[in-house]
Amino acid sequence: VQQGKPILYSYFQSSCSWRVRIALALKGIDYETVPVNLVKDGGQQFSEEFQALNPMKQVPALKIDGLTISQSLAIIEYLEETRPTPRLLPQNPKQRATVRMISDLVASGIQPLQNLSVLKQVGQESGLAWAQKVINTGFNALEKILQSTAGKYCVGDEVSMADLCLVPQVANAERYKVEVTLYPTISRINKTLLALEAFQVTHPCRQPDTPPEMRA
Numbered sequence: 001v002q003q004g005k006p007i008l009y010s011y012f013q014s015s016c017s018w019r020v021r022i023a024l025a026l027k028g029i030d031y032e033t034v035p036v037n038l039v040k041d042g043g044q045q046f047s048e049e050f051q052a053l054n055p056m057k058q059v060p061a062l063k064i065d066g067l068t069i070s071q072s073l074a075i076i077e078y079l080e081e082t083r084p085t086p087r088l089l090p091q092n093p094k095q096r097a098t099v100r101m102i103s104d105l106v107a108s109g110i111q112p113l114q115n116l117s118v119l120k121q122v123g124q125e126s127g128l129a130w131a132q133k134v135i136n137t138g139f140n141a142l143e144k145i146l147q148s149t150a151g152k153y154c155v156g157d158e159v160s161m162a163d164l165c166l167v168p169q170v171a172n173a174e175r176y177k178v179e180v181t182l183y184p185t186i187s188r189i190n191k192t193l194l195a196l197e198a199f200q201v202t203h204p205c206r207q208p209d210t211p212p213e214m215r216a
């Protein structure tokens with residue numbers, strides 16, 4: 001690992017890691033990936049070494065500027081404050097609040113309820129149904145909100161932190177076989193975003209730790 005380069009502790013399929021990977025890509029920040037396999041060896045997030053970085057035992061964590069930060073939205077906000085271009089939070093306070101509202105809707109209202117550790121608790125058989133239920137509940141709300149906030153992207157016509165939350169959550173939805181076409185605005189924005197380079201190079205199918213059978 002090159003001295004001074006930011007290090008992202010990431011798992012290819014982790015939606016929270018993907019949010020940060022997109023922010024790093026958009027802002028043109030060169031970084032190294034240290035993969036943390038959430039399933040292998042009972043989960044490498046539980047290793048003592050990783051717990052020393054993030055006691056919550058979750059990815060992502062980013063080592064940058066001599067600091068270790070966990071929680072994807074806190075990481076993105078730090079990047080925004082220290083490397084402001086291109087902007088991921090609009091200048092206008094009302095639009096900024098809307099971006100944060102949508103980001104939190106996904107990051108606290110949907111993803112934590114369908115996270116790996118929760119699905120393990122719910123159990124193998126009902127895990128899928130549970131994930132579908134919480135994603136559908138969240139997407140119903142999100143679809144309504146986006147109908148009034150969206151332009152080309154979630155909030156107007158500029159890519160924002162909300163979009164960094166949307167695309168990885170749609171990928172989770174697809175993984176859990178949620179019928180995403182039921183949400184036309186979500187689907188449309190997702191498709192538009194997936195055409196952008198920063199979303200493509202950071203995609204779970206193109207990470208250093210992506211298994212060969214899932215590469216595309």
Ligand SMILES: N[C@@H](CCC(=O)N[C@@H](CS)C(=O)NCC(=O)O)C(=O)O
Pocket residue numbers: 014015016017038043045057058059060070071072073107112115116117118
């Ligand atoms: N609020 C945290 C959530 C982090 C999180 O849930 N990470 C998941 C992967 S997306 C994880 O590490 N799960 C490991 C586990 O459940 O054991 C964030 O936004 O970074």
